[in-house]
Amino acid sequence: MHKINQTIKNKLNNLLKILVLILLILFNTKNIVYAANINWIEVSKTPTGIQYLDRESIDIKGKGIIELTTKYLKIDSNNSKVIEENIYIMKINCLTNKFKDISVNGKKNLTAKWEDPDGDKLLDDVISDSCENV
Template identity: 80%
Template sequence: MNILVLMLIILFNRINIVYGADINWVEVSRTPAGIQYLDRDSIDIEEKGIIELTTKYIKIDSITSKEIEENIYIMKINCMTKKFKDISVNGKKNLSANWEDPNGDKLLDDVISDSCENV
């Protein structure tokens, strides 16, 4: 009887295992303010010149140089206009996202250039 109970516990515990998608984080850019990563395996061509991808931004404390915040973004990028919009931040959908210019933000410029390079 004990063996049967043990086998059932093992079987039911294995059902709860979640198999997540592999994430291929690649550092794209770094400044004293933060580090920008791109999940290369997440790049999806939506339509001509528009891609969707997942990025990770780690904010760095400029005084201590320690990581103080991490955010995951799902972005759309228009490779023709070099504009972007964040459609999700940390799993929360942004239904009012508008196309934005990176305005010289090195981290955003580098993500746009890197991800549009092979589209």
């Protein structure tokens, strides 16, 4: 009787190990597929930065509001080298041309408020390009 219980216990342990391995593989694959779906398109460029947009990320939320993913590269104007890169998830109100960054580099911004681009060419261009077909 003791030998049967030990055999069942060993089989259950092996099954559990296989299940954990399968789950790890599935969760890893999901992250790889998501990263492969980003298609950055340059929207605007200034001597101090470049703004990109993932057009496939545009999600219409209703009442003129969209959500999308952008990437900003800060450029050193002295040598034209990238000195900083940030990924944003933004909401844009296409009716008022205001925006809010709800996530920066994967960190959610729960206190984000609607802002005016205040003449920032990169933000203005992202807003007009993104809202074009909404």
